[in-house]
Amino acid sequence: MISSKKCCPVRRRAKLFSLKDKQLAGRIISKIKKIDVNLRFMHVCGTHQDTLVKNGLDVLLRECGIEIGQGPGCPVCVTTPREIEEMLLLARAGKTVTTFGDMMKVPGEKESLSSMKTEGYDVRTVYGIEDAVTIAEKNRDKNVVFMAVGFETTAPTTAAVMLKNPPSNFSILSCHRTIPNALKAILDMGELKIDGLIEPGHVSTIIGTKPYEFISKEYHVPQVVAGFEPIDVLMGAWMLVKQIRKGEPFIQNEYTRVVHRDGNAKAQQVINEVFEPEDKKWRGFPVIPKSGLILRKKFEDYDAHKIYEDELGEIKDREFSEPKGCRCGELLRGLIAPQDCVLFGKKCTPDNPIGPCMVSIEGSCNIEYHYLEK
Amino acid sequence: MCLAIPGKIIDIDKNREHAIVDYGDGTKRKANITLVDVKIGDYVLVHAGFAIEILNEKEAQETLDLFKEMLSSEEEG
Numbered sequence: 001m002i003s004s005k006k007c008c009p010v011r012r013r014a015k016l017f018s019l020k021d022k023q024l025a026g027r028i029i030s031k032i033k034k035i036d037v038n039l040r041f042m043h044v045c046g047t048h049q050d051t052l053v054k055n056g057l058d059v060l061l062r063e064c065g066i067e068i069g070q071g072p073g074c075p076v077c078v079t080t081p082r083e084i085e086e087m088l089l090l091a092r093a094g095k096t097v098t099t100f101g102d103m104m105k106v107p108g109e110k111e112s113l114s115s116m117k118t119e120g121y122d123v124r125t126v127y128g129i130e131d132a133v134t135i136a137e138k139n140r141d142k143n144v145v146f147m148a149v150g151f152e153t154t155a156p157t158t159a160a161v162m163l164k165n166p167p168s169n170f171s172i173l174s175c176h177r178t179i180p181n182a183l184k185a186i187l188d189m190g191e192l193k194i195d196g197l198i199e200p201g202h203v204s205t206i207i208g209t210k211p212y213e214f215i216s217k218e219y220h221v222p223q224v225v226a227g228f229e230p231i232d233v234l235m236g237a238w239m240l241v242k243q244i245r246k247g248e249p250f251i252q253n254e255y256t257r258v259v260h261r262d263g264n265a266k267a268q269q270v271i272n273e274v275f276e277p278e279d280k281k282w283r284g285f286p287v288i289p290k291s292g293l294i295l296r297k298k299f300e301d302y303d304a305h306k307i308y309e310d311e312l313g314e315i316k317d318r319e320f321s322e323p324k325g326c327r328c329g330e331l332l333r334g335l336i337a338p339q340d341c342v343l344f345g346k347k348c349t350p351d352n353p354i355g356p357c358m359v360s361i362e363g364s365c366n367i368e369y370h371y372l373e374k
Numbered sequence: 375m376c377l378a379i380p381g382k383i384i385d386i387d388k389n390r391e392h393a394i395v396d397y398g399d400g401t402k403r404k405a406n407i408t409l410v411d412v413k414i415g416d417y418v419l420v421h422a423g424f425a426i427e428i429l430n431e432k433e434a435q436e437t438l439d440l441f442k443e444m445l446s447s448e449e450e451g
Contacts, residue, residue, distance in 0.1 A: 160409060231441070
């Protein structure tokens with residue numbers, strides 16, 4: 001990082017994209033208040049949850065008759081106990097395991113990547129996949145595995161690296177998952193009445209708005225792609241209310257300054273070149289058809305599942321369950337709020353997490369705990 | 375993890391794979407630009423070390439005006 005004392009036009013410009021206008025926020029709220037509604041919205045992004053809780057918008061909207069909560073929008077949280085155990089096993093087998101910081105403290109059955117690091121195993125936190133490749137390049141005698149977690153926002157970064165011939169001692173364990181079919185799964189399960197969906201702004205930056213169209217058509221659920229400033233989320237809620245009143249659900253774009261209908265075509269192309277869709281289990285969900293990304297055959301030399309098939313075979317037939325008492329599964333399906341779990345803030349805290357939703361900065365438990373009045 | 379931060383491209387390397395992005399808070403950092411077609415001076419959204427989209431300044435300026443207009447037309451209607 002390079003520090004510069006001067007800071008000016010760039011900062012002012014960057015702020016232009018952050019959209020802050022308190023007066024406008026007040027106008028949106030007063031409009032929603034005027035309408036008598038009793039609605040339940042779901043969003044699928046930890047950053048939306050952060051905006052809601054940090055600014056007290058969840059409480060404000062509840063007062064307006066709108067309950068708004070997080071679904072499975074936290075890549076670390078929906079990573080399954082099996083995937084965690086696979087990484088722990090590879091670390092124990094002497095591989096250099098690299099992943100995002102958010103993954104480190106997610107508890108496995110007995111250990112976490114963080115506790116294994118303390119025990120002296122080679123586990124390293126990286127900012128992005130390119131850092132993991134650099135580790136592999138500098139340590140040709142080590143087998144470096146990158147735990148590739150993330151939705152469509154992150155998948156193209158993995159794909160772009162795969163296309164650049166990374167060193168042969170580098171591989172990935174793909175935990176990438178994709179949003180649209182997960183939304184379909186939630187609606188098909190029908191456990192929860194969902195009056196509207198706020199779609200994730202940065203997933204949509206990549207995929208555009210088209211992949212959501214079938215949801216409004218087939219399930220008659222209004223959807224709005226929203227940005228992450230308080231105004232964006234409020235405007236998103238307001239747009240959903242308007243759609244409901246009109247009775248014409250569709251996928252609407254609030255985040256036009258970033259998201260376009262066709263998304264980022266280049267990023268989509270690299271994803272498709274490197275990955276193919278696979279049926280995938282999400283934590284708290286059964287297997288969701290075509291909701292994961294697996295490396296295509298021509299990249300199998302980088303697929304940790306293939307390369308380390310023998311080592312991973314050790315746990316192939318084992319079943320892994322959720323941590324005892326942990327309700328992350330129900331939370332990720334939008335059925336409960338963090339406070340509904342008896343472990344929340346007591347036995348389960350960011351320092352001593354029981355489940356992933358308390359670990360990740362995108363997990364609702366972590367966010368709730370962070371802004372809790374203590 | 376889907377967090378993405380806006381910044382300005384201030385330099386691009388010779389092979390056009392990486393650029394230096396100025397985040398305006400004193401932080402300048404290298405980012406991969408192979409997922410976008412950018413030039414120096416463009417504003418981009420950066421996620422996990424990759425620029426994932428170019429930000430349109432005009433659209434950003436218009437967003438607030440558009441919201442205000444939407445709310446006003448609702449009042450009239």
